[in-house]
Amino acid sequence: METGEPSLPKKARAGYLQWTSQESQLLMRLLVDGIRRGWRDSNGSMTKTTVEAKILPVLNKQLRCNKSYKHYTNRMKSLRKEYNGYAELLRCSSGFGWDPITKRFTAPDEVWKEYFKKLLLMNSFKFNYIPGSNTKVPISKSPQISHQSKLI
Numbered sequence: 001m002e003t004g005e006p007s008l009p010k011k012a013r014a015g016y017l018q019w020t021s022q023e024s025q026l027l028m029r030l031l032v033d034g035i036r037r038g039w040r041d042s043n044g045s046m047t048k049t050t051v052e053a054k055i056l057p058v059l060n061k062q063l064r065c066n067k068s069y070k071h072y073t074n075r076m077k078s079l080r081k082e083y084n085g086y087a088e089l090l091r092c093s094s095g096f097g098w099d100p101i102t103k104r105f106t107a108p109d110e111v112w113k114e115y116f117k118k119l120l121l122m123n124s125f126k127f128n129y130i131p132g133s134n135t136k137v138p139i140s141k142s143p144q145i146s147h148q149s150k151l152i
Contacts, residue, residue, distance in 0.1 A: 030055050
């Protein structure tokens with residue numbers, strides 16, 4: 001798991017390199033910058049040519065990695081799934097809110113208890129580190145959501 005310390009990516013299967021939190025954060029910053037520069041096409045996404053010419057070279061140079069377009073598309077699928085989990089929590093789950101100061105989901109204890117009861121029936125938990133800290137928290141496989149104040 002990610003510990004915040006630089007380490008070599010693990011090989012999960014031939015040709016696959018696990019993304020570090022540093023790589024993911026830089027990718028997201030580069031994508032936001034690209035959006036601000038108007039690099040999206042008419043359907044709102046960036047073309048393969050744009051990603052290969054403007055995003056991946058900067059990512060690979062700054063972090064001395066070798067990410068390809070295939071790595072990019074796989075990471076985007078994961079980020080999209082994670083985003084959809086967060087959006088679902090805010091959109092359809094009554095009782096949840098977002099605290100912009102602490103950057104965490106908020107809810108009364110009863111709502112968290114009910115949510116985790118349902119989640120345990122659907123998913124098993126794994127532990128991961130919060131990027132930028134040494135705090136280890138339980139997170140679900142999908143969506144990746146944690147409730148630090150109650151479960152640490």
